[in-house]
Amino acid sequence: MIRKILKWTGITLLTVILVLVLLVAVRQNLTFEAPYPNIKASTDSAVIARGKEIAFGPAHCADCHYNGNADSVFKLGQEPALSGGFVFALPLGNFYTRNLTSDKTTGIGRYTDGEIARTLRYGVRPNGTAALDFMPFHNMTDEDLTAVISFLRSTKPVHNEVPEHTVTMLGRVINAFLIKPVGPSEEVPKKVKRDTTASYGKYIACSVANCVGCHTNRDMMTGAAIGEPFAGGLKFEEPGIPVLTSPNINPNTPGSRMYGWSEQDFIKRIRMGKLISYSHMPWNSFKRMSDNDLKAVYNFLKTLPPSKTSSSSK
Ligand code: HEC
Ligand code: HEC
Known part of the structure; x- marks a missing residue:
């Protein structure tokens, strides 16, 4: 029996x-369905310049899409090529950033404007598969997306065949059942006014520079936010370098890193660039941000209610 x-x-x-x-x-x-945003790259030099300002500044594309230390290239006053190949070695597998130069066989020269825009806004890659949610640009306006894509089209082609991702068994199971494209959280505006208001600052901090992504504690397995926004506490663990925890950057919370900082203090700190050599924060991209954008981010942070968890201030 x-x-x-x-x-x-x-x-x-x-x-x-x-x-x-x-x-x-x-x-x-x-494969997944998502609309192709109505974005058309422009050859207007002002639009391209604006795209470059976003890509090499707040959106810090080079920090992931340059296979080297973008921070030190910027420090030398040079501009890194966005030719991809940087690898994120995670428990789910090795994920390689893609070649974003205009190259026609290995870069974005292969794709239409709509395909690039759809990847960034809806998380659906040109081949229809879901893009892992590394990039926070789902709510980027039509105007800024147009500028970024126009800039990418203007880059010198670099032929660099980036390897396909290699996925572990765990990664394959998660990929089969859990990975879905991430899209915008609200209706995306066509353009935003670039002033110093908190509302524009929120756009930069949440939809372009991803201050919120690193300065909010998250579940490492799912990536879901588990802490209060901007209260820090996210641990950056990498073999061979000391563990760093993102600090609380809510200026209204006693004991937080930015408590008592004036607008001037904040801008001064960003302009100083990287002080901890192994920091994950893309300091030298942010260093290139305009005074206007930094003022807006500061004004936005000042509108946050004090965080209840100040323990993550270190
Ligand atoms: C935090 C790291 C990070 C940043 C910052 C980043 N990317 Fe990416 N990007 C990735 C990774 C990782 C992939 C591969 C995702 C996948 O295949 O699932 C990727 C893929 C892409 C793709 C898809 C290309 C293809 O061939 O499938 C495009 C387009 C892209 N990125 C554009 C950009 C642009 C433009 C910026 C700046 C505005 C940017 N990325 C900033 C990490 C990043
Ligand atoms: C990729 C992750 C990442 C992103 C994106 C990021 N940070 Fe950070 N940030 C960190 C880490 C890690 C630290 C702690 C190490 C250090 O000080 O460099 C830090 C530290 C800081 C500090 C404290 C610096 C000091 O010297 O005390 C401030 C202020 C700050 N970040 C503001 C911001 C703002 C504003 C943004 C968006 C414009 C932002 N961060 C985006 C990871 C990030």
């Missing part, structure tokens, strides 16, 4: 495992 039960449990288990393995296998290249 017991043997019979064991036998049938065994067979049922085996069947379940087999079905799962098959499902995981067939669900590796799931």
